[in-house]
Amino acid sequence: MRDILDAQRAAFMAALPEPIAIRKDRLKRAAAMIADHADRFCDALSEDFGHRSREQSMVTDIAGSIAPLKHALKHVDGWAKAEKRKVQFPLGLLGAKARVEFQPKGVVGVISPWNFPINLVMSPLAGIFAAGNRAMVKTSEFTPVTSAVFEEIVGKYFAPEELAFVSGGPDVGKAFAELPFDHLIFTGATGIAKHILHAAADNLVPVTLELGGKSPVIVGKGADIAQTTERVAIGKMLNAGQICLAPDYMLVPSEQEGAVVEGLKAAATAMYPTLLSNPDYTAIINDRHHQRLTEWVADARAKGATVEVVNPANEDFATANSRKMPLHIVRDATDDMIVMQEEIFGPVLPIRRYDGGIDRAIAEVNGHDRALAVYYFGTDAGEQRRVLDRTISGGATVNDVIFHVSMEDLPFGGVGPSGMGAYHGRDGFVTFSHTKSVYQQPKIDVAKLAGLKPPYGKATRKAAAQQMKM
Known part of the structure; x- marks a missing residue:
């Protein structure tokens, strides 16, 4: 090399x-x-x-x-x-x-x-x-x-x-x-x-x-739940969730949790009515990563989560000779679960509820390391502005996920643990x-005019006083 x-x-x-x-x-x-x-x-x-x-x-x-x-x-x-x-x-x-x-x-x-x-x-x-x-x-x-x-x-x-x-x-x-x-x-x-x-x-x-990191989805005021959940499901199931920008967890108002879960199920079912033989759905890259994801789901269940597996055709994944993994929606996700501590990188989606306004969701995001992306869904301009102003992430997409990376004229990168540059x-x-700086000096004796040429004197003092003026 x-x-x-x-x-x-x-x-x-x-x-x-x-x-x-x-x-x-x-x-x-x-x-x-x-x-x-x-x-x-x-x-x-x-x-x-x-x-x-x-x-x-x-x-x-x-x-x-x-x-x-x-x-x-x-x-x-x-x-x-x-x-x-x-x-x-x-x-x-x-x-x-x-x-x-x-x-x-x-x-x-x-x-x-x-x-x-x-x-x-x-x-x-x-x-x-x-x-x-x-x-x-x-x-x-x-x-x-x-x-x-x-x-x-x-x-x-x-x-x-x-x-x-x-x-x-x-x-x-x-x-x-x-x-x-x-x-x-x-x-x-x-x-x-x-x-x-x-x-x-x-x-x-x-x-x-x-x-990478834990890129959150914040569901805010006026969000179209059907549209929101379809777009999140597309982003989460693309490449079976093996994307650095995949939505890692969702923050939803408590009263909308049920609708969000049902929307995710409906969207995933419409896109992938079957999985094992579906040519549109990608497998997990290797056995180690498949085992990792399986263990993380088991950890969530053992710690009190309700896990809803979106398996529309009731296929038998346990005995299949395949590393395909259906979407797992993890409800009641808590901080002590691995899925809320590590970047998931697979089709596992924790759901967290929040009450008391958008600042509660923002505080939740800011309680984690700075993410590669933050995704906000909603129609309230003030709320949207507050999310963008009060969270720090590599990038953001509003009313969708991932799309900012495909805009060639936008810089792509993280911040802190999600990247550098x-x-x-x-x-x-x-x-x-x-980026090389180039300065071209004129023929005139600038050093003398600026008081930089010894012996120092009146010109030097005048130049220094001039530069110190505010």
């Missing part, structure tokens, strides 16, 4: 400045790499998951990968232009100029997760390539078939000095994170992110962390660029 990094950095330095035409060509080749092998990637994803909806994969991992590349291709000319900045009076009158130039950093390391193992490689690459960088990607050991496709086909589209893929287990991941990249982006669990940050610190590598669109271009 160090040899690949050294080769990429040498090629990068030799090529500076990286022309916009080359950046655009890389974006086009990246899009072609995914589009040309879309069917094969979908097959690989399904094999890795034990079953994954082909149509879902086409939307989230194929089209969802090409969209940010197309967006960057369209806008990179504008993003890369130097920005004029103001200079202090009277330097501008004397001919001084200031600007910010966006310079590529060099080689960016990408550690990608298993839940969207194509999209969460290609979406960062859109900003990385637009900014003029090279990239090395460490893929997840949980999706080995998808990783193998990347490694097989990348050479048809990129020289190894431009883009390279490496795979392997935790030992490879650890060694990868310890490389002296010019920037490192990691998408995954908060616990692992702590190790990534420690590894990067030894080389002072700047890091972007895209993590952001990317997507222009924000990704800036993340993977060095």
Whole structure:
């Protein structure tokens, strides 16, 4: 891996400045790499998951990968232009100029997760390539078939000095994170992110962390319950809930709990009347995660929760040779239950009641770590504003879930335990660029005028007094 990094950095330095035409060509080749092998990637994803909806994969991992590349291709000319900045009076009158130039950093390391193992490689690459960088990607050991496709086909589209893929287990991941990249982006669990940050610190590598957390849904005044529950069910059951932005728990007014539960059941039943043989419904990634979710549900039951399993066709999941898991609605969820302590990452949805107005729900949210997203449903503008103002999260969607991540012109990232830094669109271009300040001095002797040239005297005192005025 160090040899690949050294080769990429040498090629990068030799090529500076990286022309916009080359950046655009890389974006086009990246899009072609995914589009040309879309069917094969979908097959690989399904094999890795034990079953994954082909149509879902086409939307989230194929089209969802090409969209940010197309967006960057369209806008990179504008993003890369130097920005004029103001200079202090009277330097501008004397001919001084200031600007910010966006310079590529060099080689960016990408550690990608298993839940969207194509999209969460290609979406960062859109900003990385637009900014003029090279990239090395460490893929997840949980999706080995998808990783193998990347490694097989990348050479048809990129020289190894431009883009390279490496795979392997935790030992490879650890060694990868310890490389002296010019920037490192990691998408995954908060616990692992702590190790990534420690590894990067030894080389002072700047890091972007895209993590997760317990993203809440707040049901507020005037919420259309049928619409709310359908949209929450869509977001919770997409990829079987294995999404960093999936709604993790719901906060509902006490008097609406029954309607919310029935709405969730109705929505889930309409979308997935069967599950085991339904090609639209995705399986849990592996046995360990399936066992984890099963144990967490059992923990909730043992501690007093009522768990309602949405199984419209009364299918036998216990004896089925499948890791598919129906939606589990956990009522009376309490703080001592694991489902209210850890990010769930599966089709399990705790419901919490609140009374006494929106501030009670806000206090509940603020009692947890800062989330990757907060979702508010309601029609009261004042209440909506209070939720957005009084909660801190990476992002928010109003009257739906997850959708803010698909807006290419919005930055995507977390805050605190849910992440560090952001990317997507222009924000990704800036993340993977060095913003270099450039000041151009006029011919006139500015140091003398400003009183900076010894021997100090009247001009120095005048300049200092002028700058100290409020």
